[in-house]
Amino acid sequence: MELLVVGLNHNTAPIEIRECLAFSEDKMEDALAKVHALPSIKENMIVSTCNRVEVYAATRETEKAIHDLKEFLSRYHGVSLKDFEKSLYTHVGEEAVRHIFRVASSLDSMVLGEPQILGQIKGAYDFSQQVNTSGLILHRLLHRAFHVAKRVRTETKIAISGVSVSSAAVELAEKIFGTLEKKTVLLIGAGEMCELAARHLVSGGVEKILVTNRTYERAISLAQEFRGEALLFEEMGLGLKKTDIVISATNSPQYLIGHDRITKVMKDRKQKPIFFIDIADPRDIEPKVGDIENVYLYNIDDLQKVANENIKDRQKEAQRAEAIVQDEVLKFVNWYRSLDVTPTIVALRKKFEEIRKKELEKTLSLHPDLSDKEKRSLEALTSAIINKILHPPITLLKQTNEEAMADLYLDALHALFGLPEKSLETFLKKAEEEEEKEESNLEDAL
Amino acid sequence: MNIHFFKFASFLYLFGTLAYLAYILFLNGALSKLAVMIISVGFVSHTLALITRYVEAGYTPVTNLHESLSFFAWMIIGILLMANLKYKVKVLGAFLTPIALLLMLFAFALPKEILPLAPVLKSFWHPFHVIFAFLGNAIFTLTFCCGVMYLIQEHQLKSKKMGAITKRLPPLNLLDDLSYQSLKFGFPLLTLGIITGAVWAEYAWGRYWNWDPKETWSLITWLLYAALLHQRLTVGWRGRKAAIMAIVGFLAVLFTFLGVNLLLPGLHAYSNW
Secondary structure (H helix, E strand, O other): OEEEEEEEEOOOOOHHHHHHHOOOHHHHHHHHHHHHHOOOEEEEEEEEOOOEEEEEEEEOOHHHHHHHHHHHHHHHHOOOHHHHHHHOEEEEOHHHHHHHHHHHOOOOOOOOOOOHHHHHHHHHHHHHHHOOOOOHHHHHHHHHHHHHHHHHHHHOOOOOOOOOHHHHHHHHHHHHHOOOEOOEEEEEOOOHHHHHHHHHHHHOOEOEEEEEOOOHHHHHHHHHHOOOEEEOHHHHHHHHHHOOEEEEOOOOOOOOEOHHHHHHHHHHOOOOOEEEEEOOOOOOEOHHHHHOOOEEEEEHHHHHHHHHHHHHHHHHHHHHHHHHHHHHHHHHHHHHHHHHHHHHHHHHHHHHHHHHHHHHHHHHHHOOOOOHHHHHHHHHHHHHHHHHHHHHHHHHHHHOOOHHHHHHHHHHHHHHHOOOOOOHHHHHHHHHHHHHHHHHHHHHHO | OHHHHHHHHHHHHHHHHHHHHHHHHHOOHHHHHHHHHHHHHHHHHHHHHHHHHHHHHOOOOOOOHHHHHHHHHHHHHHHHHHHHHHOOOOOHHHHHHHHHHHHHHHHHHOOOOOOOOOHHHOOOHHHHHHHHHHHHHHHHHHHHHHHHHHHHHHHHHHOOOOOHHHHHOOOHHHHHHHHHHHHHHHHHHHHHHHHHHHHHHHHHHOOOOOOOHHHHHHHHHHHHHHHHHHHHHHOOOOHHHHHHHHHHHHHHHHHHHHHHHHHOOOOOOOOOO
């Protein structure tokens, strides 16, 4: 069995192509079933988000499967393969494992570290389970991918800080006020920019929104949207006194809020801290306002700088995340390689051991007068002999990377020693159980 | 016996400090938990050191500089453990533990023998005086750390540097709040410490107030904190000004405690150390 992924993402394909090849949720079951019907495909799963379309599969005929999947994408969406083949990437085996681990950990996302992708992959996996197109191999692969994503999330700081201007504003507000709960925001201006920033703060927990605008009607309508309160433009002073955060985005050609005014306001506020976010261009708030004690003034460039710092941090963390992924890929590949040979090795060992035990018992019953020490010697001798005999073939099996060779050896061993056919499935199930036990132990330990 | 416990506690404070440093570097919550566990054990050992010394000496062991420093450190760790229960300011320990460790090292370098109690210290009031004064001082150490953290964090935010330091320090409002709360606890204790000291002075020297350097400086300290509390309550002082004042106040505390003993002769210098 070989794992593979065929797909495209935001790096390889423009939005037009991604749109063409996307699978909507209502068509997902149908698409999964159609892929599963391809004779070359044993297991499959489809991830379709606005940034990526990927088909994951387990197969015994790698080349044919890749070809079939490409054909399928073209046929299903009615797009000629020529139009998108250049955008497609194909990863096989270890590379496919690494790919899904990186995707799930959000290392392959447009916004590094964004949290949605994990949920999207979980969704895709659930779909494939519902229609029974994912089997034991994808099952194991996906569980490992979720595990890796979790490790990356907890062991690196990749998702700790926001990378957008709005999230930078929320982050700063939290460093000033501790929490946004029970805080009030005053919006000066009722434009789109104000609305967007306010929305972020509201989702951050801000309790009350005040809106003031030159045209009062627009202030009212925006206030209604947030279940806030509209103030006349002349009442701005009142708002400044009451609020904790000010977002200003008017079209005023000169400064709207000056140093002297805020100095006075701060006295009225009994020096309660205030956070000004000036996202207007040209600016609404005199820069000197930021020099006043307990006043924090950030304009759009400052916020962008903070956001950029966070992006840099994330990139640094991403390197650590890649190391985790590498580590997990190796673990998975080792397990995966052992899949084909392990049942045979176990069977072979068992066979030899049975022979040894039987013959040893026979000999011992013929010589009842042997001392314990002599019995132990015989035990050790026989064990040593079978171990020595089995060592070279087992090592060879474990080290054979080429599947065709491994198959040859396996068939030969089964024929030569009359080993029972032990199905991969029962073995996988057992491995799965062990895995789960191990994981719950791990969680208990944490 | 008490010295063994004392040494063990010092070792644990050292490891606690290291764990806190590692926490600051890696921002791994498990490390701060580890640090709290280590210093908690250190605190228990330290408590045993004080108890055994009390038993061995037969008096409350706050009579010479070694004992006072150790007692001061014990209080600081105690306050830290209490603050940890109420406030989620993990990084606080990274400031307070090294201070306690320094006090322990200093105490360790000093003569540690148990000597017969000087007659002037044989008073019902003396232990109270010292306990109140040091409890106040330990709380002011916390206020001081909050002030330092506040100034750093405020500078970061004002200069629009949102870097590694900002991430590691708590939000401004929390620091200011903790600073204010600790001031409200510390100030009455310092006041009690001075009053019980005066009562003791009356027994020991026949006068409530002798204007010896220690007394003068504790009055200065008291006035500084009184001013800070007053400004906070009435004018709404907060943030930067309050933080600077808390730092100045703590410098006065340090000078009253150590500077006076080491530099200025007076009635409080009843033993060499």
